[in-house]
Amino acid sequence: MARGQAVPDRRVDLTLEAAFPNVAMATRAVAGVCALTDMKPEHIDEVELGLAEAINNVVEHAYDGREGGEVRVSVLLFPQVLRIDIEDEGRAMDPRLLVDPQLCFDCGDPDSLPEGGMGLALIRQLFDAIAYETRDGRNRMTLTRWLVVI
Amino acid sequence: MIDSEARGGVTLARLTDKRLDAAAAPGFKTGISALIEGGADRIVLDLTAVSFVDSSGLGAIVSALKQLGSRGDLVLAGLQPPVRKLLQLTRLDRVFKTYDTAEDAVAALG
Numbered sequence: 310m311a312r313g314q315a316v317p318d319r320r321v322d323l324t325l326e327a328a329f330p331n332v333a334m335a336t337r338a339v340a341g342v343c344a345l346t347d348m349k350p351e352h353i354d355e356v357e358l359g360l361a362e363a364i365n366n367v368v369e370h371a372y373d374g375r376e377g378g379e380v381r382v383s384v385l386l387f388p389q390v391l392r393i394d395i396e397d398e399g400r401a402m403d404p405r406l407l408v409d410p411q412l413c414f415d416c417g418d419p420d421s422l423p424e425g426g427m428g429l430a431l432i433r434q435l436f437d438a439i440a441y442e443t444r445d446g447r448n449r450m451t452l453t454r455w456l457v458v459i
Numbered sequence: 460m461i462d463s464e465a466r467g468g469v470t471l472a473r474l475t476d477k478r479l480d481a482a483a484a485p486g487f488k489t490g491i492s493a494l495i496e497g498g499a500d501r502i503v504l505d506l507t508a509v510s511f512v513d514s515s516g517l518g519a520i521v522s523a524l525k526q527l528g529s530r531g532d533l534v535l536a537g538l539q540p541p542v543r544k545l546l547q548l549t550r551l552d553r554v555f556k557t558y559d560t561a562e563d564a565v566a567a568l569g
Binding site: 329330332351354355357358361365368414416419420423424425428430431435 | 478480481511514518519521524525528529540545549550551
């Protein structure tokens with residue numbers, strides 16, 4: 310362990326097959342972990358939504374909806390921070406997509422309303438930091454959120 | 460799963476499952492689309508039972524709104540706090556009319 314690197318107090322790893330019906334089990338489990346902290350219920354709801362969006366993206370884009378892919382979700386509780394790592398071995402996301410994702414539509418023009426593509430913009434709003442890296446064929450999105458109000 | 464009933468000229472469509480997420484969105488889309496094809500044009504979507512909606516579920520609701528186009532209206536009722544939050548975060552709260560209860564919504568559309 311590199312000197313100065315923070316060590317989580319507690320950690321749990323979940324592995325699920327990449328399929329939409331499995332996403333709720335992972336997000337509900339993580340909500341349960343969050344409930345062990347002092348997080349407010351509405352903030353736990355936000356983590357649950359952001360994580361669902363992140364895993365949905367893996368199922369839909371990294372694995373293109375194919376069966377058999379694996380998603381690993383690791384929840385790490387640090388003294389002041391919640392970190393969630395989402396790993397897959399599917400197609401890597403273009404990290405440029407994470408730069409300022411926008412929700413653009415015109416209220417007066419129904420045709421412009423979004424039916425998809427909202428996930429990354431939501432994740433951006435629901436976590437304090439997002440990182441994404443691909444190494445040795447493995448993609449990892451890291452979502453971090455303060456547990457305390459700063 | 461959608462339970463629907465006619466209330467005068469208004470269709471009250473009640474979601475019976477707790478989640479409208481990526482797993483449930485295709486089934487919802489099929490059901491609501493059938494209602495619209497079957498002539499429903501003033502629709503109250505009662506989300507009282509729904510504690511979680513993700514962007515796929517919301518996208519399916521948007522798709523119903525688009526299918527109706529200018530010939531009808533689709534409003535939302537009974538939003539739980541996480542669902543209301545999703546609408547705010549996506550700014551679609553500026554697009555959908557919402558009511559506290561299904562009865563309020565039916566009265567407003569009727």
